[in-house]
Amino acid sequence: MSNFDIDFPQWINYGNSNKEIASQMEELITKQWSPFNGQKMANVFIFCMAYGFAKGKKPEKPPGSGSMPGSAFDSEMRNHMKCVSICEKKDLEVAINANETVKICEGYAYAGFPEVYDKIANCDSKILPQTRIETLIKEISS
Amino acid sequence: MDEIKIISVEIENFRQYYGNSKIDFIPRDEGFTVIFGYNGEGKSNFLNAVNWCLYQYEPHGVGDEVTDSGHSENKFLPIVNNRCIAETKDGTVATIKVDVWLQKGTTVYSITRTLKILKHNIETRKLASGTEEPILIDIDGIRIPKGCEILESRFVVSEKKDGASDFQDTLRFSEPENMVKEILPRQLSQYFLLDGEFMEYFWKSNKNIREGIEQISQLHLISGAADHVERVMTIPTKGFSKDTNDLTDKMRAFDRIISSKDENGVESFSDEPMYKIDPQESDSYYHATGEPRLQDIDDDIDKVNNRLIDISDEIRKLNISGQDKLKQDYAELDTKCIDLEKKYLQAGDTFIFNLIKYGPQLMLTDAIKDCIEIIQKEIEIGGLPVKYKRLFADSLLDSKTCVCHESLEPGHERTKHVKFFKDGLVGKEELDDIAVLGDNYKRFFIERYDEFCSDKFATPRKQHLDLLKQYNDNDQKLAGIKTKISSAGGQEGESLIEEQRTLQDEVKKLNEWKTNTIIEIKESKKSRGDTKRLLDKALKNNSKAKRVAHELETWDRLRDLLDDLLNSLKDSVRETITKNTWENYQSLLANPSEFKEFTIESDYSVHLNDKFGNNKVRNLSAGQSLLMTIAFVAAIREPTGYKFPLIVDSPSGKIDGPNNHNIGMCLPNFLPDAQLALLVTNKEYTDFISPDPDTPSLPITPVCKLFDSNGTCEHCKKPFGNIKVQHWKIIKDGNEKSDNVGNSEIKSAKLEYVDTDETHRGWMVATNE
Numbered sequence: 023m024s025n026f027d028i029d030f031p032q033w034i035n036y037g038n039s040n041k042e043i044a045s046q047m048e049e050l051i052t053k054q055w056s057p058f059n060g061q062k063m064a065n066v067f068i069f070c071m072a073y074g075f076a077k078g079k080k081p082e083k084p085p086g087s088g089s090m091p092g093s094a095f096d097s098e099m100r101n102h103m104k105c106v107s108i109c110e111k112k113d114l115e116v117a118i119n120a121n122e123t124v125k126i127c128e129g130y131a132y133a134g135f136p137e138v139y140d141k142i143a144n145c146d147s148k149i150l151p152q153t154r155i156e157t158l159i160k161e162i163s164s
Numbered sequence: 165m166d167e168i169k170i171i172s173v174e175i176e177n178f179r180q181y182y183g184n185s186k187i188d189f190i191p192r193d194e195g196f197t198v199i200f201g202y203n204g205e206g207k208s209n210f211l212n213a214v215n216w217c218l219y220q221y222e223p224h225g226v227g228d229e230v231t232d233s234g235h236s237e238n239k240f241l242p243i244v245n246n247r248c249i250a251e252t253k254d255g256t257v258a259t260i261k262v263d264v265w266l267q268k269g270t271t272v273y274s275i276t277r278t279l280k281i282l283k284h285n286i287e288t289r290k291l292a293s294g295t296e297e298p299i300l301i302d303i304d305g306i307r308i309p310k311g312c313e314i315l316e317s318r319f320v321v322s323e324k325k326d327g328a329s330d331f332q333d334t335l336r337f338s339e340p341e342n343m344v345k346e347i348l349p350r351q352l353s354q355y356f357l358l359d360g361e362f363m364e365y366f367w368k369s370n371k372n373i374r375e376g377i378e379q380i381s382q383l384h385l386i387s388g389a390a391d392h393v394e395r396v397m398t399i400p401t402k403g404f405s406k407d408t409n410d411l412t413d414k415m416r417a418f419d420r421i422i423s424s425k426d427e428n429g430v431e432s433f434s435d436e437p438m439y440k441i442d443p444q445e446s447d448s449y450y451h452a453t454g455e456p457r458l459q460d461i462d463d464d465i466d467k468v469n470n471r472l473i474d475i476s477d478e479i480r481k482l483n484i485s486g487q488d489k490l491k492q493d494y495a496e497l498d499t500k501c502i503d504l505e506k507k508y509l510q511a512g513d514t515f516i517f518n519l520i521k522y523g524p525q526l527m528l529t530d531a532i533k534d535c536i537e538i539i540q541k542e543i544e545i546g547g548l549p550v551k552y553k554r555l556f557a558d559s560l561l562d563s564k565t566c567v568c569h570e571s572l573e574p575g576h577e578r579t580k581h582v583k584f585f586k587d588g589l590v591g592k593e594e595l596d597d598i599a600v601l602g603d604n605y606k607r608f609f610i611e612r613y614d615e616f617c618s619d620k621f622a623t624p625r626k627q628h629l630d631l632l633k634q635y636n637d638n639d640q641k642l643a644g645i646k647t648k649i650s651s652a653g654g655q656e657g658e659s660l661i662e663e664q665r666t667l668q669d670e671v672k673k674l675n676e677w678k679t680n681t682i683i684e685i686k687e688s689k690k691s692r693g694d695t696k697r698l699l700d701k702a703l704k705n706n707s708k709a710k711r712v713a714h715e716l717e718t719w720d721r722l723r724d725l726l727d728d729l730l731n732s733l734k735d736s737v738r739e740t741i742t743k744n745t746w747e748n749y750q751s752l753l754a755n756p757s758e759f760k761e762f763t764i765e766s767d768y769s770v771h772l773n774d775k776f777g778n779n780k781v782r783n784l785s786a787g788q789s790l791l792m793t794i795a796f797v798a799a800i801r802e803p804t805g806y807k808f809p810l811i812v813d814s815p816s817g818k819i820d821g822p823n824n825h826n827i828g829m830c831l832p833n834f835l836p837d838a839q840l841a842l843l844v845t846n847k848e849y850t851d852f853i854s855p856d857p858d859t860p861s862l863p864i865t866p867v868c869k870l871f872d873s874n875g876t877c878e879h880c881k882k883p884f885g886n887i888k889v890q891h892w893k894i895i896k897d898g899n900e901k902s903d904n905v906g907n908s909e910i911k912s913a914k915l916e917y918v919d920t921d922e923t924h925r926g927w928m929v930a931t932n933e
Contacts, residue, residue: 054771054777057520059777069524072523073524075528088491099524103533104529104598108535110789114542118595152628155516155519
């Protein structure tokens with residue numbers, strides 16, 4: 023196990039103490055219309071982080087403290103987080119500092135969350151969950 | 165809340181029931197009451213009799229067409245028994261009477277409804293068979309033979325308090341109906357006088373769920389209070405200034421839109437007629453605007469959807485020769501469709517999984533490219549890999565020669581620099597992992613970008629869409645075969661298909677109306693709120709209106725408190741009922757794993773999801789719906805404390821073998837404090853349960869023996885009911901077999917084992933006479 027994994031925070035903050043965000047996160051992982059239905063919050067977090075970063079959102083420090091277990095983030099997710107932190111700081115060394123990396127990613131995930139939620143939740147009920155998430159990805163990658 | 169018990173029901177000359185029949189009910193701590201009767205003998209009309217007595221309303225079968233057996237039900241039945249009217253001499257009176265004795269707490273009530281009919285010359289018509297049949301007419305909703313007149317309709321409620329020697333007619337209320345309303349309100353009757361038909365269609369309408377939860381929990385009292393405060397108390401009287409008068413008028417106008425009422429509080433209706441299942445039914449019209457209109461639309465959507473389900477059933481039931489091949493094709497295609505449905509759902513899951521797992525990587529493509537560039541630059545300037553830098557430092561120190569070929573003597577300044585360089589590398593080893601990460605991103609993602617996109621997104625999407633298309637194609641073929649089957653039914657089939665198409669368009673139109681009405685209500689409420697804020701401000705600034713402004717503020721606060729209270733109570737009751745219904749349902753189902761979860765949402769929509777996440781609540785079989793309704797009715801008793809009795813008509817009429825066994829095992833322990841009476845046929849009570857190929861160990865023991873046996877069932881390891889059952893049997897006059905209108909009586913009975921020979925062996929309910 024690398025030092026990065028050893029130092030990886032036990033709890034990650036997505037902004038749970040903002041009640042609106044907390045209830046929207048709950049909706050995303052429990053409602054049938056959501057592509058994240060039945061998924062872990064960590065998946066939503068990484069998706070929002072990538073969306074927020076790619077859209078050039080201004081990172082915002084989420085209120086409160088961590089509430090998502092760090093163990094929910096697998097190595098692939100952690101690699102994406104390292105990538106974001108390197109690009110943010112234009113420096114490789116940030117990627118071996120787990121706390122610094124997580125802090126940067128929390129900011130982008132919190133900044134990206136409202137738009138991701140809005141675009142997934144507030145669309146025609148006939149639109150399939152997969153189409154909702156695919157539209158978001160295409161918006162960035164095409 | 166006081167427990168309510170039915171003590172007895174006495175029926176005289178009501179529909180099938182000739183003469184006088186009286187049934188005594190036993191309380192729950194003594195066991196169950198079972199009323200046994202064959203089809204068409206009058207079980208459902210027993211429920212109708214109780215409903216008619218209490219509410220002058222008959223829920224079952226009124227307006228029915230011809231039944232499966234070819235007999236007609238209540239549409240062709242007068243309320244008075246045929247034999248009684250035939251035996252009544254012209255110019256004399258026939259009496260129809262139902263008397264229900266109830267006990268609430270320690271008070272006993274006798275509720276009696278009597279109808280006296282004067283017989284003159286009855287008009288008849290000749291049937292093709294040559295027999296004569298009386299012509300029926302409706303007088304104030306009561307169907308009697310033409311040539312008779314209603315002489316008297318009486319409704320008396322008497323009560324006997326604890327310790328009193330006799331009954332006294334109630335003087336507390338000007339109308340005895342109000343007394344019944346207090347004892348057992350009619351809105352609740354459908355939750356304790358459980359009709360098989362009602363239970364079968366229960367889950368097809370959110371209205372049943374909403375009413376069940378709100379009425380029984382008495383939440384409507386709070387919503388009524390909140391509504392009253394909102395509509396009446398939070399609008400000030402006029403007369404302070406022109407501004408406030410105008411604003412008050414504006415608010416009242418919005419209220420009229422929201423509540424669909426005119427200036428005098430009279431309900432406003434549009435000229436658009438509501439949907440009618442029976443064309444003979446009198447017209448009713450949609451409310452003009454607001455919440456009542458939304459409610460009307462919802463009711464119509466339910467009605468139309470239920471009719472669509474009935475049409476599908478009728479099409480399926482069309483019994484036409486030469487359809488065997490079509491039916492076989494239908495069955496094969498149906499199986500294929502089920503298989504395809506599973507496959508496309510799985511493919512959809514895979515696609516979503518990939519979008520979630522690899523979507524972020526795709527969105528980070530530019531970031532990954534930047535990252536690779538930064539790493540590349542670091543490698544180019546020799547900053548990476550760190551382990552090479554360490555090796556380099558070690559080799560210099562080992563060879564004691566610097567890169568500039570000068571010697572590295574211990575303690576020399578040059579040597580110190582090299583050591584400092586080496587020490588600086590400690591903790592940076594993990595940067596090499598970053599270099600590897602960059603390399604992996606480059607080789608397996610950036611350089612194979614198209615392959616990555618194809619593998620992770622395009623292919624799964626295509627697979628999903630292909631399977632969906634195949635499924636839709638098959639589904640269309642299935643619909644085609646269904647049409648052929650129904651067309652083969654001639655005009656009847658064609659008219660059903662035509663009705664189906666018209667109603668499908670009707671549902672679309674209603675849903676559009678619903679959306680528009682919701683938007684209109686939202687806008688009106690928003691505008692009302694804005695006007696209210698302006699009015700509050702204007703009143704505060706008006707010295708004459710300060711007291712009124714203060715009062716309004718108080719009422720506003722009260723309304724907010726009532727709203728909060730209502731919402732929190734609603735949520736809590738709904739959550740408890742959801743949990744209890746689900747637990748009850750699982751205990752009643754023989755195979756509880758068929759469904760994965762059950763929820764009642766805040767708008768009272770119900771979700772009963774299978775393992776693929778599909779909501780099956782509107783596709784429940786009749787048996788599943790019956791079990792689920794029993795589970796719900798049991799659940800609403802718990803948090804509300806409403807202790808009403810249950811009379812259940814055909815509790816397992818359409819339930820399969822394993823579930824029939826399960827219900828027979830569970831019912832005795834279910835609702836331990838509820839008085840229970842069951843109206844049953846031989847099929848669901850005394851007949852041996854059919855063996856089931858999927859559960860070979862299922863015993864064939866009939867339900868009657870599951871109720872009263874001791875010990876434990878070897879199949880399900882549950883204890884048998886071990887309860888006393890008081891039996892009654894509906895006896896139909898043997899000489900009138902061809903006449904479903906019947907001459908039935910109810911007699912005290914018992915369970916008997918018959919063992920005449922090998923082919924005549926089993927349990928039966930026989931009268932005590």
